[in-house]
Amino acid sequence: MKRIGFAGAGRMGLPMVRRLVTAGHEVTAVGRTDRHRSVLSKEGALAVERVEDAAEGVDAFVVCVFTDRQVREVCLDSGLPDALPRDAALVVHTTASPHTLREIAARGITVLDAPVSGGPHDIAAGRLTVFAGGDEATVERLRPVLAAYADPILPVGPVGAGQSVKLLNNALFTAQLGLIAEAGRLGRELGVDEAVLLDAPGHGSAASRALAGAASRGSAGRFISDVREFVDKDVAVVRRTADGLGARLGALEPALAALDHAGREHAGLDHAGLHTNS
Numbered sequence: 001m002k003r004i005g006f007a008g009a010g011r012m013g014l015p016m017v018r019r020l021v022t023a024g025h026e027v028t029a030v031g032r033t034d035r036h037r038s039v040l041s042k043e044g045a046l047a048v049e050r051v052e053d054a055a056e057g058v059d060a061f062v063v064c065v066f067t068d069r070q071v072r073e074v075c076l077d078s079g080l081p082d083a084l085p086r087d088a089a090l091v092v093h094t095t096a097s098p099h100t101l102r103e104i105a106a107r108g109i110t111v112l113d114a115p116v117s118g119g120p121h122d123i124a125a126g127r128l129t130v131f132a133g134g135d136e137a138t139v140e141r142l143r144p145v146l147a148a149y150a151d152p153i154l155p156v157g158p159v160g161a162g163q164s165v166k167l168l169n170n171a172l173f174t175a176q177l178g179l180i181a182e183a184g185r186l187g188r189e190l191g192v193d194e195a196v197l198l199d200a201p202g203h204g205s206a207a208s209r210a211l212a213g214a215a216s217r218g219s220a221g222r223f224i225s226d227v228r229e230f231v232d233k234d235v236a237v238v239r240r241t242a243d244g245l246g247a248r249l250g251a252l253e254p255a256l257a258a259l260d261h262a263g264r265e266h267a268g269l270d271h272a273g274l275h276t277n278s
Helices: 013-022 034-042 068-075 098-105 120-125 136-146 161-189 194-203 209-217 220-245 252-271
Strands: 003-007 026-030 046-048 060-063 089-092 110-113 128-133 150-157
Touching: 003 013, 013 026, 013 034, 013 120, 034 046, 060 068, 068 089, 068 098, 089 098, 089 136, 098 110, 098 161, 098 220, 110 128, 110 136, 110 161, 120 128, 128 136, 128 161, 136 150, 150 161, 161 194, 161 209, 161 220, 161 252, 194 209, 209 220, 220 252
Parallel strands: 003 026, 003 060, 026 046, 060 089, 089 110, 128 150
Antiparallel strands: none
C-alpha cells in the first residue's frame, strides 16, 4: 500500500482515484467544493481542500488537471513543492509543455512526466497508456501505483520526453483527422456516401483510431467537434514548443489546417440545422 495525494479528480482523475483505492492505496484527494469532497469520500478517498494537505506524508502525488497553466498553478505556484516529503515523487498526467515539467524538476522535485492516452473507459479497464518520462528508477518505483489503472506504462526518456511523445501522438491523431476530413470531401465529389467511406477503410490498410472514432459518430465533422476541446489545446502546445525550439511541423501543418477547416464547416452545418447531433 502507498499513500497517494491527488489533484484533479475530474473526468479522468476520478476513475483513477477509484482504481487506486480499489487497489488498496490510501488516497488523499483535493476537492474544491463540498459536493466534490462528498463524491471523493464516497469513492473511499480522504477529501481535503488544499493541495498542501493532500501532500502530507505521501509517497507520491498525482496531478491530473486539464491545462499547462493549471499544472503550473498546482505544481509551482502553490505550497505543494514545500509540502511534498523529500522522498515523494510527483506524477503529472496532464498533457502540458515539456518546459513546464523540466521547470518543476529543477525545483529539486522527483518528477514522473506521465501524460496519458485513452479515456475514462480505459482507466476503468486498467488499460490506460502512460508515456513515462523520468529516470528508470523513478519509473519502476511508481509502476505498481500506475498499474492500478495503466497498461502499458512506456518509458520514453528523461523528464520532458513524456510530454514530447504525447504531443507528437496528439499531433499525429489530429493530422489523421484532418486527412479523414479531406478524404470525406473527396468522397463526396466522387459520389461516395460518407458513412461508407468512414466504415469500409476501417477494414483495410487505412484503419486507425481516428477513423474508428469518426465512423462511430457516422460523421468526421461530428467526431472532430466532439474531440476539438482536447486536441486544440494540445496542438497549440505543439506549435508553441516547436516554435520555441526552431523546429518545423512540416507535412503535419497542412493536415492540421484541414482539420480547422472541417471543424468550421461542420459548425456551419450545425448552425444551419442541416447536420445536428439529435
